[in-house]
Amino acid sequence: MAKTIRIHAFGGPEVLTVEDLDLAAPRPGEVRIRQRAVGLNFIDVYQRQGVYPNALPLVLGNEAAGDVVAIGPDVTEFAPGDRVAYGTALGAYAEERNVPARLLVHLPEAVSYEVGAVMMLKGLTAQYLLRQTYPVKPGDTILVHAAAGGVGLFLCQWGHALGATVIGTAGSPEKCDLARQHGADHCIDYRREDFAARVKEITDGALCHVVYDAIGKATFPASLDCLRPMGMFASYGAASGAIEAFDINLLARKGSLFATRPSLFAYAAKREALVAMTEDLTTAIGSGAVRPEIHARTPLAEVAEAHRALEARETTGSTILVP
Incomplete structure (x- = not known):
């Protein structure tokens, strides 16, 4: 039996229920993880x-991150006792589970389980955004919305290390201080200031090469006003609600802009891509350019409260659930 968090209906945090479930033996190509x-x-x-x-x-x-305790038939890349992590395998709210081996990576001894559990989705999201969606170069100016959040802090640190001028936005002075401590050269409190106007002031009208936006509805289309001609709008989340349909000609009117809605599931769909992205991320962590921090630890059984805090934007950085 494994303690697991399941939902039986869609809804608020109250639908999350703690259950003890039987766990079948790993099938071909699967690995069981504690x-x-x-x-x-x-x-x-x-x-x-x-x-x-x-x-x-x-x-x-x-x-999540953990230890291999059993392997299914045909699994050759992993063995019991291996430290592993993953970021695109639905079903992580559990003490133990089976995961397709193709979605796992080896977790280096120098990387803690906690860091492993926040780098595989949040860190790899930052990897594809900074290194692939819009490859950041020295001298670029980038705008990071939700700069004090889990992905936001990765983006600020790594963007700074890549030589960019990093402008962040956050919802309080405290969150702005946190973003600046993690590489943001400037941070705009969007609750008090017009972020598009401030970006124009900060850049002396030159604006940004790319906007990384996890907020969605509340920051669109103002994010487009932060971009220089041929700039890139990368929308990777919708914390305030989804961006509604818009006239694509808006991109032309605002300077022949590019807009994309990327996802980690697409960028890491091929195993070789997943492994290469993880190696790039762990290299950045090993060099000290990126320092993942855990700002909250919640017992897995109390996950509903963690969901409430996340939705209310009361969290900063990364939160982990402890099975």
Whole structure:
């Protein structure tokens, strides 16, 4: 039996229930993991609400780290005792679970389980945004919305290390201080200031090469006003609600802009890509350019309260669930 968090209906945090479930032996291509730390992400909220619907009953969570305790037939890359992590395998809210081996990576001894549990979705999201969606170069100016959040802090640190001028936005002076401590050269309190106007002031009218936006409805279309001609708008989340349909000619009117809605699931779909992205991330962590920090630890059984705090934007940095 494994203690697991399941939902039987879409809705608020109250639908999260603690259950003891029997766990079958790993099937061909699967690995059983005893989980040491589980990452909390906004995609968990979307899936709980049914915004990204999945079949019910459903075990939430996409990101975790732990130890291999058993392997299924045909698994050759992993063995019992290996330290592993993953970021795109739904079903992480559990003490133990089976995971397709193709979605796992080896966790270096120098990387803790806690860091492993927050780097595989949040850190790899920062990796594809900074290194692939818009490859950041020295001298670029980038805008990071939700700069004090889990992905936001990765983006600020790594963007700074890549030589960019990093402008962040956050919802309080305290969150702005945190963003600046993690590489943001400037931080705009969007509750008190017009962020588009401030970006124009900060850049002397030159504006940004790219905007990384996890907020969605509340920051669109003002984010487009922060971009220089041929700039890139990368929308990777919708904490305030989804961006509604818009006239694509708006991109032309605002300077022949590019707009994309990328996802980690697409960028890491091929195993070789997942492994290469993880190696790039762990290299950045090993060099000290990126220093993942855990700002809250919540017992897995109390995950509903963690969801409430995340939705209310009361959290900063990364939160882990402890099985």
